[in-house]
Each structure stands twice: as structure tokens, then as C-alpha cells.
Amino acid sequence: MSTEPADTGTEGNDPAIEVTSDAAEEALSLLEGEGLDTDVAGLRLFVQQGGCAGLSYGMRFDTEPEEDDLVVEHHGLRVFVDPASKNYIGGSTLDYEHGLQAAGFEVENPNVVSECGCGESFRT
Numbered sequence: 001m002s003t004e005p006a007d008t009g010t011e012g013n014d015p016a017i018e019v020t021s022d023a024a025e026e027a028l029s030l031l032e033g034e035g036l037d038t039d040v041a042g043l044r045l046f047v048q049q050g051g052c053a054g055l056s057y058g059m060r061f062d063t064e065p066e067e068d069d070l071v072v073e074h075h076g077l078r079v080f081v082d083p084a085s086k087n088y089i090g091g092s093t094l095d096y097e098h099g100l101q102a103a104g105f106e107v108e109n110p111n112v113v114s115e116c117g118c119g120e121s122f123r124t
């Protein structure tokens with residue numbers, strides 16, 4: 001897995017979100033497929049209540065960040081994280097897994113203390 005330092009979003013000692021080149025490539029392709037301007041739009045990564053362990057990850061495309069978002073950029077992909085979600089996923093790495101049985105985005109989160117059996121939700 002290869003990551004590079006964030007271009008933005010490392011204010012103070014806030015732990016930034018890392019993004020692998022595979023994840024950035026896949027997300028940029030999807031953004032462009034939606035007709036979004038990748039210089040402004042980005043991938044929103046957030047945490048929501050849900051799942052058997054209490055919290056789950058969510059992702060969607062946004063046309064621009066909110067005023068109070070943490071904004072990081074890796075490999076040309078902009079990632080937006082709201083302040084509440086940053087408390088749960090700061091220091092995480094977003095990756096994209098290619099597999100025979102499944103493929104998709106995966107969050108490697110050092111803050112997780114337990115996950116549900118299916119791996120879809122977590123607790124910090």
C-alpha cells in the first residue's frame with residue numbers, strides 16, 4: 001500500500017486521512033464518470049450511527065467541501081471529513097481492495113477497538 005503526505009488538512013496536530021493510490025484512482029474515475037469537476041468536488045468520508053457494533057462508515061461524492069470540513073488531497077483526490085467524523089477516523093487510511101469475491105473501498109482505522117463479525121461496523 002502506498003500513501004503520500006496530505007497536501008492540506010494537517011492544521012495543528014489533527015491526524016490527517018491518508019489515501020492510497022488505488023483508492024484515489026478508483027474514486028477519481030467514479031467522480032469523472034458522474035461529470036464532477038475533480039478540482040473542486042471530492043469524496044466525503046463520514047461516520048454514522050448504525051450497525052451491530054454502533055458506528056459505520058459512509059461515503060458519497062460532494063461538489064465542494066463545507067466550511068468546517070477537514071480537506072485532504074492525495075494523488076489528485078480531494079477527501080472531505082466533517083468535524084464530528086474526524087474524531088472517529090482521524091489517522092485512518094482509505095484503500096481500495098481488488099478481489100475475486102469482492103472489491104470496494106476500505107477504511108483502515110487505528111482508532112477501532114472492536115468490529116462486528118461482518119466488518120461493516122465498528123466501535124472506538
